Amino acid sequence: MKQYINKRDIKLIGITLVAGLFLGWLFFHSSGNEATHNHEEHSEAEETVYTCSMHPQIKQNKPGLCPICAMDLVPMETGTAEGEHIDPNEIQMTESALALASVQTTVVMRGVPEKNVQLLGKVKADERKISELTARFGGRIEKLFINYTGQQVSKGQKLGTIYSPELITAQKELLEAVKYKSSNPSFYKAARTKLKLWDLTEEQIDAIENNGEPKTYFEILSPITGTVTKRHVAIGDYVKEGSALFEVIDLSKVWVMFDAYESDLPWIKKGDNIDFTIQSVPGETFKGKVTYIDPFIDAQTRVAQVRVELNNPKQQVKPETFANGILKSNIAENTNELLIPKSSILWTGKRAVVYVKVPERETASFIYREITLGAEAGIFYVVADGLSEGEEIATNGVFKIDAAAQLAGKYSMMNPQSGKTSTGHEHHDMDNMNMNVQQEKPATINLQHETFKVSGNCGMCEETIETAVKTLAGVNEADWSQETKMIHVSFNSDKVKLSEIHKAIAQAGYDTELEKADDEVYNSLPGCCQYTRDK
Structure with a gap:
């Protein structure tokens, strides 16, 4: 009887042990899969980086608001295939950022510059x-x-x-x-x-x-x-x-002496045809050829004399009368140059900068590049070096791309030597984000925009005024309107002061709201540029 009981107990114990092992296996296997799954989800969440569409230097590993503009942070897109190299100076911009910055691009192409040079001159005796x-x-x-x-x-x-x-x-x-x-x-x-x-x-x-x-x-x-x-x-x-x-x-033959600006001289050569009118002979158009180009440029007016000889048997053309001419450049017609719009160029006075779109990126990406400009051709510039045909460059919103590069401490117009980050994000502790942004502000470029009145009359005035401003170091852009007589200037106030801009314009012969040009300089302006001065 005792032996039978022992066998039964042993059997019950064995069954219980097997059942326990089976239940334990089911429980722990399911728990392990869930832990592995949770770990994978957690890893995937950790890999997501959030950024601001307007301030790409802001990066953090969780959603929130941009500490600079308070916009919602969005997941950052890598924009590249696995293993693809990314230049550290690339500026990536999401679709929303491109729309907000009004960024437009164009493909660099070769073409024939359309250059008709407008000239103002006077009749002189031979x-x-x-x-x-x-x-x-x-x-x-x-x-x-x-x-x-x-x-x-x-x-x-x-x-x-x-x-x-x-x-x-x-x-x-x-x-x-x-x-x-x-x-x-x-x-x-x-x-x-x-x-x-x-x-x-x-x-x-x-x-x-x-x-x-x-x-x-x-x-x-x-x-x-x-x-x-x-x-x-x-x-x-x-x-x-x-x-x-x-x-x-002897006035049977006279000279017509035209004033040509420095930027126009590359397009002018001896033998070019000029169609011109003379104010004292209304309704008649004269034709002539360039017979002489002055080898010197006037130090004050920044022009060189271009001469056309005109037969005057009836002496109807009088010396000292004004002439308006248009020269169609033979140099331009016989060339096939790389052309880019003026709006695509950031000009510092020493460097010409464009932003080239990096090809084959899921997210739009631009990179800084310095180029060498050739002659001006209307609304275009000829590219002497630095770009190739078929490359895509930004033509609108260029300044906003450059501003993003400056904030991120990358190559930019005012920071041609990248490597020293000016954003304040040298420490990767995301808890210190707000403090880092506050440290960032003093290091950014102090770019200032001003609009004020400048007296003037014609297209020649526009070129003279804008050239006088752009020659100052630190000036980014200058745009004078012939209709409103207002000029918009953007400049780095750490390098040039607003008062210096006013003085530069006045030294060129034009009155501003703060500075008045000397009478001698004003009187040396061409007749069409001598505006009515305020008393």
């Missing part, structure tokens, strides 16, 4: 056809046949007569030398040469020899056909050798 008559010998003016300036004279026409004791003595020497013409020919020749040097013609000298007596009065003859523009003497004046008598100019 310097090769100006004759200044001076007294070759001393004497007294006995008669004048020219009574006022503006009279037309022909070559060889009498302008006046002069009595000269010195000339009478020289004639007597000639008459004496004639007696020894055969025995002493050198003495005779010297006497004739002396009279020639005093501007007597061969006919006048022969007449003295034939008459056998000296002439008391000698005629002043015009050396060219033209217009008497100056009369320096009156009847009875005694003149010395070398004294000015008359100025005669």
Whole structure:
């Protein structure tokens, strides 16, 4: 009986043990799967990084608000395939950030620059056809046949007569030398040469020899056909050798001298055609070719003279009248250049910067690049170096991309040497995010925008005013409106002051709200640029 009980107990114990092991296996296996699943979910959550669409330097591992602009943080997209290299200076922007910043892009392409250079000029006398008559010998003016300036004279026409004791003595020497013409020919020749040097013609000298007596009065003859523009003497004046008598100019051909700015000179060469109008001859268009380009640039106006020669047989074109011309550049027509819009360029005065879109990114990504610019071509610039055909660059919202790069401590317009982070996120402790953002603000570029009035008239004024501002170090952008007379300037106030911008404009000849240009500089402006000044 005792043995039977023991066997039954052993059997019950065995069954209980097996059942316990089976239940334990079920419980712990399910619990392990759940723990593994929870661990995977936790790891996936840890891998999600949240950022601000407007301030990509803000990064944290949980949702929340941007400490700078209080926008909702969004999950950060890697934007690259697994194993793909990302440049540390790339600026990634989400679709919402691109829309808020109004970013637009264009593909760099080759094309023919459309360059029509607008020029303003004045009619001038042909310097090769100006004759200044001076007294070759001393004497007294006995008669004048020219009574006022503006009279037309022909070559060889009498302008006046002069009595000269010195000339009478020289004639007597000639008459004496004639007696020894055969025995002493050198003495005779010297006497004739002396009279020639005093501007007597061969006919006048022969007449003295034939008459056998000296002439008391000698005629002043015009050396060219033209217009008497100056009369320096009156009847009875005694003149010395070398004294000015008359100025005669031949106006059958005149020069039209156009002013060309530095930025236009690369597109101008000798032989280019210019169509121009002259204000004193309304309704008529003249044509000419560039015959001369001044090798020097005026230090004050920053222009070089471009000359066109114009036939003027009827003398309807008067010197000192204004001319407006358009030059169609042959240089531009014969080139095939890389062209980019002006709006795509950030210009510091020393460097030209664009932002190139990185290809094959799921999230739009841009990277800083310095380029070398060629000549200006209307609303475009020619690219000399730094870009290739087919690359995509930002053409609108460029400044906002650059601002994001500055905040992130990456390559930017004002930070060409990246590596020193200015955002304050050197420590990766996300609990100190708010403190780091506060540290970031003093390190950012102090960019300032100002709008104020600048007097001016025309497109030439616009180029002069904007050039005067852009040459200052620290100026990012300058845009003057011909219609409103207002200029918008963005600049780094740590490098240039607003007062310095006003002074630079005034030094170029234009009045601002704070500075007035000197009268001398204002008066040196081209006629079309001389605006009405406030009293």
